[in-house]
Amino acid sequence: MSLSLENAAQVARYPAAAPYVRLNAAAGAVTLEPGALTTDGAHIAAFDSDVSATRRIDCAGAAIVPGFVDCHTHLPFAGWRAEEYAMKVAGRPYEEIASAGGGIASSARAFAETSDDDVLVQARTLAREMLAHGTTSFETKSGYGLSVEAERRALRLAAALAAEVPQTVRSTALLAHAVPPGMTADAWLDAIAPVAAEGDVTALDIYVESVAFDLQHLARMGDLARANGRDLRAHVEQFSTMRSVPVALKHGARSVDHLACLHPDDLGPLAAAECAAVLLPGAELLGDEQVAPGRALADAGAIGVIATDCNPGTSPITSLPLIAGLAVRRYGWTPREALIAMTLNAAWVLRLHDDLGSLEVGKRADVVILDAPLEHLPYRFGHNPVAIVIAGGEVVHVREDQAWRLG
Ligand code: NIG
Ligand code: FE
Numbered sequence: 001m002s003l004s005l006e007n008a009a010q011v012a013r014y015p016a017a018a019p020y021v022r023l024n025a026a027a028g029a030v031t032l033e034p035g036a037l038t039t040d041g042a043h044i045a046a047f048d049s050d051v052s053a054t055r056r057i058d059c060a061g062a063a064i065v066p067g068f069v070d071c072h073t074h075l076p077f078a079g080w081r082a083e084e085y086a087m088k089v090a091g092r093p094y095e096e097i098a099s100a101g102g103g104i105a106s107s108a109r110a111f112a113e114t115s116d117d118d119v120l121v122q123a124r125t126l127a128r129e130m131l132a133h134g135t136t137s138f139e140t141k142s143g144y145g146l147s148v149e150a151e152r153r154a155l156r157l158a159a160a161l162a163a164e165v166p167q168t169v170r171s172t173a174l175l176a177h178a179v180p181p182g183m184t185a186d187a188w189l190d191a192i193a194p195v196a197a198e199g200d201v202t203a204l205d206i207y208v209e210s211v212a213f214d215l216q217h218l219a220r221m222g223d224l225a226r227a228n229g230r231d232l233r234a235h236v237e238q239f240s241t242m243r244s245v246p247v248a249l250k251h252g253a254r255s256v257d258h259l260a261c262l263h264p265d266d267l268g269p270l271a272a273a274e275c276a277a278v279l280l281p282g283a284e285l286l287g288d289e290q291v292a293p294g295r296a297l298a299d300a301g302a303i304g305v306i307a308t309d310c311n312p313g314t315s316p317i318t319s320l321p322l323i324a325g326l327a328v329r330r331y332g333w334t335p336r337e338a339l340i341a342m343t344l345n346a347a348w349v350l351r352l353h354d355d356l357g358s359l360e361v362g363k364r365a366d367v368v369i370l371d372a373p374l375e376h377l378p379y380r381f382g383h384n385p386v387a388i389v390i391a392g393g394e395v396v397h398v399r400e401d402q403a404w405r406l407g
Contacts, residue, residue, distance in 0.1 A: 001393060003039040003365070004053035010063040010373050011035040011047065012339065014358035020276070020348040023298035026337045032374055037064055039365040042392040046361060055395070058405045062387060063374045065339060066358050067136025067366030068320040069346035072257055072278050074174075074311035075140045076123035076157045077107055078114035081312045085286070094287055094314070095239060098211045104178040107312050108146040111154070119157050126310065126318055127165045131397050133319040134386040136167050136366040137357075139307075139350055141205060143174030148191055151175060155199050166396045168366070170350040171199065172233060176206040176213050176221055185213055189220055196228045202351060203231035203254060208244045215247050222251025231351070237261040238289065249273050255305065255349045258283070259297075260290040267293060271300030276349045279341075280309040281326035282317040294331025304333075305349055306341045321377050321385055328378035335374045365393040371402060 010032040015021065021029045036049035036059075049056075084102050088094065097103055111119065130138060140158035145151035155173060162169035175192040179185045196204055206213055206221040213221075218234060225232040231254035236244035238258035245266040248256050256270065257278035270277055279292045298304050306327045309315040317323065324338040333341070347357025356364040369388040370377060377385050388405060389397035398406065 001041065002045070002050065002053040003390065003393065003395070004050040004056045005037045005059050005064055005367065005369065006049040006056060008036060008059035008062050008064045009034055011037060012063065012065045012359060012374070013047070014344055014360065016360065018344065018358070019353050020303045020345045021340045022301040023304040023337050023340065024301040026298070026334065026340050030336050030340060032063065037359065037367065039390070039393045042364055044359060044361050044363050044365050056407060057369065057388065058407065059369055061372060063370040063372070064359070065368050065370060065374065066343040067356065067368050067389065067391060068134040068342050069350065069352065069357055070130060070135045070138040070307050070310070070320055070342075071255070071305060071346040071349040072280060072307035072309050073138050073140065074143060074309070075126055075138070076119050076154065076161055077144050077312050078110040078119050078122065079107070079312060080316060081106060084313065088287065095211050103313055104144065105146070105181070107144045108150070108178070111144040112150060116157060120160060123157070123161045124165065127161065127167060129318045131167060131389055132386065132399070133321055133384055134368040134389055135320055136368070136389065136391045137169070137347065137350065137352055138167055139170050139172055141172045141174040143177035143205070146178060146180045148195060151192060151195055152198070155195070155201065159200065166391045166394070168352060168356065170202045170352065172203045172205050173201045173230075174205040174207070176217060178207070178212055185217055189217060193224060196224045196230065201230060203233045204228070205233045205235065207235040208242055209235070209238060210240060215242065215244060218244055218247050219251060222248070222253070226252070233257060237263070238283070245270050249275055259292045260284050262293055267296055268300060271297055271302040274303070276303040276305045276345060278305040278307055278349065279327065279331070280307055280315060281330055282323055283309045283314040284330070285326060287314050291330050294327060294333060298331070298333060298337055303345050303348065304337065304341045305345045306338060307346065319384065322382065325378040325381040335378050338378060339374060366391050369405070371399070
């Protein structure tokens with residue numbers, strides 16, 4: 001099977017073999033010129049058209065960009081929490097909802113009460129929705145288990161999901177998401193430590209916040225990650241300034257995620273480090289959180305990333321184009337910066353950058369054809385600009401009104 005994607009208004013070209021692009025270099029790093037792209041089997045073969053290809057696709061007026069990488073989601077989970085959103089909109093803070101038995105604990109109860117099959121039905125549906133919005137790789141997280149066996153079950157269901165979807169999936173064990181009722185945080189970290197060594201897991205994650213874990217626990221998770229050959233990732237500075245970033249950097253974190261309440265003194269060291277700043281503007285908007293200093297991080301040269309944070313509590317969002325629209329408006333990012341942040345830089349967070357995340361000969365043919373030039377992606381806020389999705393050289397999604405492109 002080979003594809004010839006022809007006559008595009010823009011083809012996004014990234015620097016060769018770059019693991020990531022620091023956002024202060026975004027303007028010169030990615031070019032958007034008219035052109036074409038061909039695939040051979042699962043890989044990108046050339047930046048040319050090929051009349052002998054198995055299938056030719058007309059990209060008139062369109063942009064050819066890399067498949068999107070959603071490096072921070074909480075799939076798989078069970079059910080939703082719409083009633084909490086109504087409370088938040090009425091002015092009740094997240095911490096208060098969580099302390100009253102809502103939040104993560106309520107999703108943990110739902111997870112315990114839902115069969116494996118039903119959890120997978122929901123996760124599959126969300127993965128399908130993500131695919132239709134251009135996401136060809138994503139992260140799963142455990143974290144709604146809150147018992148050792150339930151965390152193992154979450155990781156097992158994440159692996160089952162990974163095996164059946166067309167996307168490339170990487171698993172994170174969010175072993176410290178909330179302190180189970182009746183336990184101390186330290187006792188929970190003792191209990192969960194053996195799970196850190198199990199399964200095909202790329203990273204360990206922890207939620208550092210007054211309602212969850214503290215800086216000492218973050219350091220412990222860092223040690224656990226290093227001892228087990230996992231990356232350290234951390235939910236930090238979401239609702240309050242805990243000064244988690246220096247601790248995360250000291251422990252060699254691959255990413256720090258959220259950062260709405262980042263301390264100004266921590267911005268420079270983070271931007272200079274080989275640690276991604278994963279911003280989650282959907283959670284910020286829907287949770288009425290502060291806005292992360294996205295512009296300042298980009299200007300200081302951070303490895304800037306955006307993701308959906310898809311979860312039933314703070315961000316029930318599956319669309320990376322929507323997230324890009326928010327990043328452009330709220331951080332003052334360019335469409336190029338947003339594109340880099342949801343492709344190559346996000347792939348680096350998941351250690352997928354050698355295989356995918358940019359359009360390069362020899363890389364996996366994960367390609368999105370947008371229905372318009374890239375500038376429309378943030379501008380037509382709420383519109384799904386994804387016309388065709390190609391994963392591993394296969395056409396895996398065609399938006400109904402875009403079928404004409406296939407001839
Ligand atoms: O990324 N803040 C911690 N974890 C999630 C929310 C989890 C939940 O509310 O279910 C987040 O925002
Ligand atoms: Fe999260």
